[in-house]
Amino acid sequence: MGTSLRALRALVLLAGFYLIAVLMLGVLVAADVAATLWAPGLAMVKVYFCSVVLAVPVLRGVFVFSTARAKEPDGLPVTEAGQPELWRTVRSLAERTGTRAPDAIVLTGDVNAGVTEDTRLLGLLPGPRRLYLGAPLLTGLTEAQLHAVIAHELAHYGNTDTRLAGIALRGRAGVLRTVETFREREEERIAKERAVQEKAAEEAVRKGRKPKKIDADRAGAGHRLMVKPFLAYAAFYLRATHSTGRQQELAADRLAARVAGRDATASALRETAALDAAHDFYMSRYATAGVDIGLLPPRGEVFGGLHRLLTAPGRQESLAGLRDELPPAEPSPYDTHPPVAVRVELIEALPDDGRTLDGRALDGRTLGDARPSLGFALGSALGLLRDRERVMADLEGAVLTPKARAMTRVDWPELIHRSVHARTEEAAEPLRTALGATGARATGAGALADLSVLLDLADAGRLWEVADHLPKSPEAARAGGRAAREFARPALYAGLRELTELALAESAGARWELSWSGPARLLLPDGTAVDEAVADAVRPAVADVPDTAPLRELVLPLLPDPVLPGPVSDRNPA
Known part of the structure; x- marks a missing residue:
């Protein structure tokens, strides 16, 4: 296909998008005219209102399509x-x-x-x-x-492929951005409706009533209706233009092979x-x-x-x-x-x-x-x-x-240590929050004090009380007995491992070492790697019958005097 024919096709495809918008608006105008002639007063007002609601996304789509441009990369x-x-x-x-x-x-x-x-x-x-x-x-x-x-x-x-970039890329960007705008608007409406229904459900539960099933999909029905013609045209547009694009890529490959x-x-x-x-x-x-x-x-x-x-x-x-x-x-x-x-x-x-x-x-x-x-x-x-x-x-x-x-620049070893330390703090936070929810209190600040309290609670048979306060999936929340423990064990293991590593970093000077060949490893100041030792020591601590001896032995030089566990708190404090 020559350059002139491709230019003509690109223009026709662009015009097709506007034609669809005009036809959809024409249908809405015809509905308004029919309502004016034959519908009673209240019904006429409802038709007018629905027409406006449905016309807004169409007009927004036309505006987005008209102003969309293919963004050139920064460089x-x-x-x-x-x-x-x-x-x-x-x-x-x-x-x-x-x-x-x-x-x-x-x-x-x-x-x-x-x-x-x-x-x-x-x-x-x-x-x-x-x-x-x-x-x-x-x-x-x-x-x-x-x-x-x-x-x-x-x-x-x-191959003169770039000659039509201004038209073809504008059309592609316009079609995709328009469809994206429709979907964003639909998602916004659904999110708002869901928030309203969830708030009503919470109020019903608070008053002891059975909440209604949350179903917010109907809130985006209007946008889904209006976007269907544009989605169909977008599929047609992309198919029509990309078949040529694929042929151009293969032709460019052949020429590159001849040259290079x-x-x-x-x-x-x-x-x-x-x-x-x-x-x-x-x-x-x-x-x-x-x-x-x-x-x-x-x-x-x-x-x-x-x-x-x-x-x-x-x-x-x-x-x-x-x-x-x-x-x-x-x-x-x-x-x-x-x-x-x-x-x-x-x-x-x-x-x-x-x-x-x-x-x-x-x-x-x-x-x-x-x-x-x-x-x-x-x-x-x-x-x-x-x-x-x-x-x-x-x-x-x-x-x-x-x-x-404007961010602070640090060398690679410091960057990796501080970033992993921050992620470890974040990963250990759910367990530390759960620990606080039991009513037990550490005598000192920092991860080491929290770890000491947690080990004492485990020895006192209260580890699964802590686990009960960890975030749960809906399925885990419904489980009980051994099933509940199996749901909680992975999160408990991960949290305890992160908390132990954090304690070693804060109290023993351990650092995460940069490696370009694999994950960062936690090393003590003498160069001893302890991440695998931590994993091995944590595993028995989260068994059905917790054994904290390996973990205590690992961190014994760092642990303060044992902290007696506090009083057992209500499992669901009000």
Whole structure:
């Protein structure tokens, strides 16, 4: 399909959304006219009211659709003077793909690459081009693999795929945002109705009456009714536009394979899929681990620290598994990209072009044999960047929110220790609250004093009284006897383990040690790891007949004099 036909189709699809809105409003107006002519006064007023209620979401949807725009990612523009090697690479690849080079290169913080073009006359005339390149790609891919990624994106320019981005992306963003707005409004109505019904149910219980069954779904019936035509059209719109998108992606893959090599292109897709999962893990477990307590790693390490995880010896086996186990090939009719497994299969089925992953002979090894040695073993594409530390630091300034940029910066060991300490405090809080609910009081402050009281209660046969005050699921709340204990035991075990570790950290100077190869471990000042010892000692303490001796032996040097348990309190204090 030529550019002009695609432009015409995009305009027709956009117009279809407005046509649906006009037809729906026309039906409501016709209902109002009919009510005016034939309905009695009160019925007419009701029809008018219903029409207004139903028209509001339609008008809101039209407004949202008209103003929706595809948001370009935040990023750091890099100049040719500042990064000549990267620009030289991109220009060379543009020449080899037979297209004009981008006018700007923007680094982002995502495991992604993309191109845009500010076209004119509905995409018929070209405009300024931008290449978006995720910094994690430069960190985790070899130069040959990065060449394949860039060639794929530049192929979209050569195929004039970006010419219609202004129309197609606007339509896609508008359709999805409109449907989302309908659903948000429906959820708001349901939430309000549920709150009203729950309050009425609580009042009925307080007065000794049987509460009515809570059913708030009817509150969103009007929005569900009005959103159905838009949902149907959204499905049609996405199917109509994404079929072309998938064909464009496969064509770009073929061109990337011709430019960068079959093996490099296939391995780039495998590596990117693995890198995406590794990056998500890195961001959640390392880079943003201290966000809740206002901490970030040293400047430049939010994005620049990813290489520490990728090169950790203990992570190589899992990374190799991610490369081999591609995301399942479950195609969605709404996804512009075919499944990665399908793309890799099609590329690997191309004839051997004689080019290897790193430009050198693989000594007869197959692609599968070479996969575990990809990535840093062959040289990261970060070599294309000058002054990498400064670039990563500047990228944070361009991408992070003002609130994030204002957070305190600490080194990696301190960040991990303080973040795990905070999570441990939070995880131990339900048990400490339950302990207080029994009426027992610690003679001192801190986790060690609470642990001492809890162990004394366990020895006095009152451990399950404490467990009874832990948060429960509805099913656990209905259980009794041994079943109730089995429901409570996992939470009791987890809480006691967290409380013990917290006591060791607060009173014995234990610290959680940073590891790029696995979870942080709790170490005493002499370097002894105690997390596994804590787990072994806590297990008998939460048995049907608690045995606190192992746990006391572990923390004996830290425990104060035994605290006698307080009086048994009412299990359900008013």
